Amino acid sequence: EDGVEDMTQLEDLQETTVLANLKTRFERNLIYTYIGSILVSVNPYRMFAIYGPEQVQQYSGRALGENPPHLFAIANLAFAKMLDAKQNQCVIISGESGSGKTEATKLILRCLAAMNQRRDVMQQIKILEATPLLEAFGNAKTVRNDNSSRFGKFVEIFLEGGVICGAITSQYLLEKSRIVFQAKNERNYHIFYELLAGLPAQLRQAFSLQEAETYYYLNQGGNCEIAGKSDADDFRRLLAAMEVLGFTSEDQDSIFRILASILHLGNVYFEKHETDAQEVASVVSAREIQAVAELLQVSPEGLQKAITFKVTETIREKIFTPLTVESAVDARDAIAKVLYALLFGWLITRVNALVSPKQDTLSIAILDIYGFEDLSFNSFEQLCINYANENLQYLFNKIVFQEEQEEYIREQMDWREIAFADNQPCINLISLKPYGILRILDGQCCFPQATDHTFLQKCHYHHGANPLYSKPKMPLPEFTIKHYAGKVTYQVHKFLDKNHDQVRQDVLDLFVHSRTRVVAHLFSSHAAQTAPPRLGKSSSITRLYKAHTVAAKFQQSLLDLVEKMERCNPLFVRCLKPNHKKEPGLFEPDVMMAQLRYSGVLETVRIRKEGFPVRLPFQVFIDRYRCLVALKLNVPADGDMCVSLLSRLCTVTPDMYRVGISKLFLKEHLHQLLESMRERVQNRA
Template sequence: MVSLGERPPAAGFGGDLAALAELDEATLLGGLRERFVRQQVYTDVGDILIAMNPFQPLPLYGREVSKQYLCHETSALPPHIFAVASRAYHAMLGHRGSGPRSQCIVISGESGAGKTESTKLLLQHIMNLCKGNSQLEQQILQVNPLLEAFGNAQTVVNDNSSRFGKYIQLRFQKNTVQGAKLSEYLLEKSRVVQQDAGERNFHIFYYMFAGLSAEEKEMYGLLDPSVYRYISGRFGTQDIAQRWKHKYKEVCNALDMVGFQEQEQVDMQAILAGVLSLGNVTFEPEESSGSAKVSEASWGWLKAAAGQFGVQDDELLKCLICTMSVTRGEQILRFHTQQQAEDARDSIAKVAYGRVFGWIVCKINELLAENVDTEVELGEIGILDIFGFENFAVNRFEQFCINLANEQLQHFFNHHIFQLEQAAYKEEDLPWETITFNNNEPTLDLLLAKPLGLLSLLDEQSAFPQATDKTFVDKLNSSFKGNSQFQPGRGHVLAFSIIHYAGKVQYTAEGFLEKNRDTLPANVRGLFTDSVTPLLSVLFKATISRTGTLMPHVKAKVRAEADNKFNSTRKQTAGAQFRHSLMVLMERMYSANPHFVRCIKPNSQKEPGVVDSQMVLQQLRYNGLLETIRIRRDGFSWRPSFEEFAERYAILLFKPDVSLTKERKSRLFFKYWHQEQLVKCVEQLERAAVIIQKERISFPVPKPRKRCPQSCPHYSDNPPQPPVPRPRSKLTESTPFDNFLDPSAPRPVLGTVGQTRDEAKMKELKRGATLRWFKETQAQKVMQDDGAFPSWLHGMISRREAENLLIDKPLGCFLVRISQSRPGYTLTYRGENRCRHYLIDMQPNARYVILGEDQAHASLTELVQYHQTVGIQPFMEKLTVPCGQVGEAQPYPLLVLLGLGYRCWALAI
């Protein structure tokens, strides 16, 4: 069999630290610093990538760089986030030594370490690997700016911090993406109503103020941002406002690209405006009873919020200042105190925003769902981008949940890197010295153990109406006394500390019970269900799953049954929902083959080129990267089953008669670099086979002997021979964009040679359906103010006819034609020596997009105008001269030319 090297190629600081003979903390830190200063922000540790946030744009992600990492043999290239994407993609297809298998990429690190950017780059490269040139790929890429706007915010340590976790599942059929699914975890809803010093609310609020026109702000009832209590911090300089305005346009385009309807977008922004107005409603106590009433100065805000939500202001007022219950058929009204009224106001704002976010995720999943046969097995790549470990000056319930999630991820990493390795050695009775690693199982037991874990105790206290944050802390102190992972707060402070894998964090217990209960004021659901704003009604009719997922499209009857069946689910605490969602996430990840990206924050000032050695070293320690290097260097991280190995690599045997029965072989263990070596060997043989096949095809084909009849005794010596394949001419092959302009070049003529009557009839039916589609849905949209059609619109002409019209036209000349086979358009462009044909996709929300482009347009005319200044991908060609119609028979106020060139039809509109 092929001989495998005992050590990987010496890489040293060229990329792979696991290749170094000697390595300690100082050497590791020095190597990372040296590479970072040279703007080499990626470093391998075997098959694990360390990514240091450069805090500046770098020329590492362009089209040419992406091309280098398209093949799965990337070991000769510098470490890169694209290499991780390539490894996962080809492993999913079964190109890396084992059969096809689902993959997951786990991106971890502190807040501000660069996880969100890494996720975007992974998605970008995976879409490049697909080469499907489908609109679905562009829609998947447009999900990121949408989620960032609604789920990210500025914090003290990160200007674009993800305030929720997400797991993106990309579904593949063979090598092409067929759909995607997004799971979101623990949106930090409290940020809507409160932000600490130096922090901001979610990005979308600032984008709206910067991007909406004066008329649109008036329509939504928005005033100057400085008057809103929920908008913290200065609005920013003119440069920042311009950047936010650009971001708002990106969000609007992403909504169009993914497929949101225009009315849905209007309703969504009205609800967000209502949240801001509601925040300005203030209360004061009644002099006689002490119960809360709306202060005189904020009545206008209450009316504004009611109008934006599409409800009656007096009904909204009732939800704020009182609670109505029914006991023995009698309605009992309990008026709120000022604090209770403020809590009710903030709860409504948080729930409304949270449901908008959940609806966006649900809508994305509906629009990006795979459209394939359910019996077909699909491959999958999951990408986890979840909040990083956090330790602020004040840590609340949100930080507790965030750090719990990071404990789970660290345990997953430990299990994959250390514990599986030790188990394999023990099973095979191989020598293995004890390895020390940051074992965080005791902390997970403290947090999650039932029924005495911290989360269980929190849920227990949350169920008692009389329980307070103080009784919760007292319960913790008595339950975990003597636990090495728990420390009570000092003095009379309502706090406690947990010893996490990344260090000790003190949590302020104030607000824990309220946030965990996540209660919605009574009658709010009924009020918003009856809203005249359609989207708000949908949001509050929706069912909430056990994991906290919004399910807005459950049928009424099914929802009623679900309400009865899952009555307890609807009352689940935020902590319980988060725990269930984490369980589902970990099940998915344990069933897939993982790839790890460890993001490192080089300094806390967000300065490019600066390395804080102590900060970096601390992250390396609690990530266990030094032990990981040792494992990857000395251990056997790749352990395929014998059947997988024999099926994939039997071709590499020097002696074909070697037995491949499992009884003759023990379990297989390989170093991490052996897989790359084997893949290289297989690729060499595959390339050789292709060359041999090409040479064989070019040989003269001998004239076949006359075959004997089957009854002849010599028939077996001269059986029928299969036809020898002939090389194809590229001139007769269609491509996504190109056709040579030379009219004498041979071309396939579709729908003519060998066409049956049924096929011809079907073609005419399609043409008729397309004409009706244009007449009924498009003609009025395309028609100009003077009743004429644009000179570049050429009706229903063929691809060949379009090229003949452009053959003698200048470079950049173009026309748009109606498709002959489907309701839609094609843009034909006169390039150098050839024409290109770009399909124009018609989206369900009536937006026009050139296939492969990332910009949606409200009309066909807007699309043409846009690409007169912005080139069409991938050749960046701009539209210059419109190709006039034959005879220039314009204007036609009620006629549209259909079929210019060889035939000319007129259709009355």
């Protein structure tokens, strides 16, 4: 009545039976189900009391399948495999936005820490305390999820002698546009609301802060609160985490100053003036400019110039060109985004420096990356997010289907190939040289006259005939891609600006000279990495400086990530969401069926059901079963007789032992082997 714990045991392999099994278990609050060693997790949109110390104890040291399906069983499996095979492990958590990936990541971290509390407890506490810190700065409410990770996270937990000794977090593509814009019913990053709700009155006054609703960067979504979330309590939790992680009072003051300055910056408004038949932007009120300048300890005049003028630097002079209102808003938003992005990167670097291991050891990595997204307005960020998900789906297909079946063919097994959806053509459409969509975007960013429109026309020209690409029927600034998870339409507005993502030299110069140590450090480090080489007065040759684009950096980091994961033994957790309303107890069959189809769950069940789950090298099999038989007969394990009989038996069909051992084979032959050995023992006696 609780359904089947492992769906490879389903007799009737149809979509409806897989769906019915998940529904049956969900209605009994059983949110975990296996497909062999793959865990399927259905988000209940509430927390069950199944993650305490007694559950950690229950699953620790136990083989998969000894206990009911659980996330802790996967954590324990990764731990056991790492120790047994002396190989790095990677838990790849995938699913749509809102399917529970972030919670799964936190629970696995807690389980690994609870399993290994024999020494250096303080180091483990620091690793765990990094979670609320990164969550506050990297997560936000979206229409799909109240606590959505708006950056990709790859956490490597290092273990020495089976005990946690360090961790390193790598981050991918923070969603910077959220700093300056939120869609209806969405919020900016949690930290802003937590700061305003929890900061003591004295500091609020010192930073000239008011209610969240008064800030343009926070109120665009319409509701600044999340039901069931106390921003004030979470801020106190954040302060405690910062104390544990060694952030001094000066560090905390600098962090809060940067956050407050971003809020004030969003309230800088402009008005339009006509000068010599040209539109010029001027700041409506200098009060916000003054507040930002005081908080960041920079020149107010320099700040105002940075958001109302464009500076062109020649060998002899600087030329100041006034900006239009639209360009001034873009300049203001660009400063806000770079301030937050540099702060976020600095936080991760600080945490890594504190908890990174002192020497190379084996590790268990956890990947928690943004889920597939199809919003009412899909921009450059959604294209990158969905491209990352295409790569994860490809990796899943490659390991679960392609490599598995290739091994059966190599071993000459009797095998009927199972077809699966190959999404390589979609990855090629987005990123293949020279005319993948992101490659075209990078090419357009090299031309000063290029616009979002010229980028779109090039995409239409090169991909108009591609079955995975669609042009709009009306002349709209958008294109549609048919992803593995469905069609998504992307609006190309500001694609080029978001891909450029450069900080102007005059802005860098302004903040490098900040009297706030952290601010000066952030921009000095950034300037060292990205600033173009200065031209000397005697230089007669102009050197073109080509900065890395966001798309190019993201593609490279994604390639590095996939390479890292391929060097590990992968374990998969497939997160599914039962409804789009974030409601507990509601199971919508259509929503679930769509996810089962595009994620390849049905094909996964079939290949795990019909395939060979046990993998033993030939010699390992001989050694293990020699010992088993010897124990049964109470004779020495290394006796000539055992070796001779087992070797003779194994040479009949050695391929079966290399790939997998069927129950039928054991039933027929192991009994026969035991009888033969018993006779030999009696004869020898």
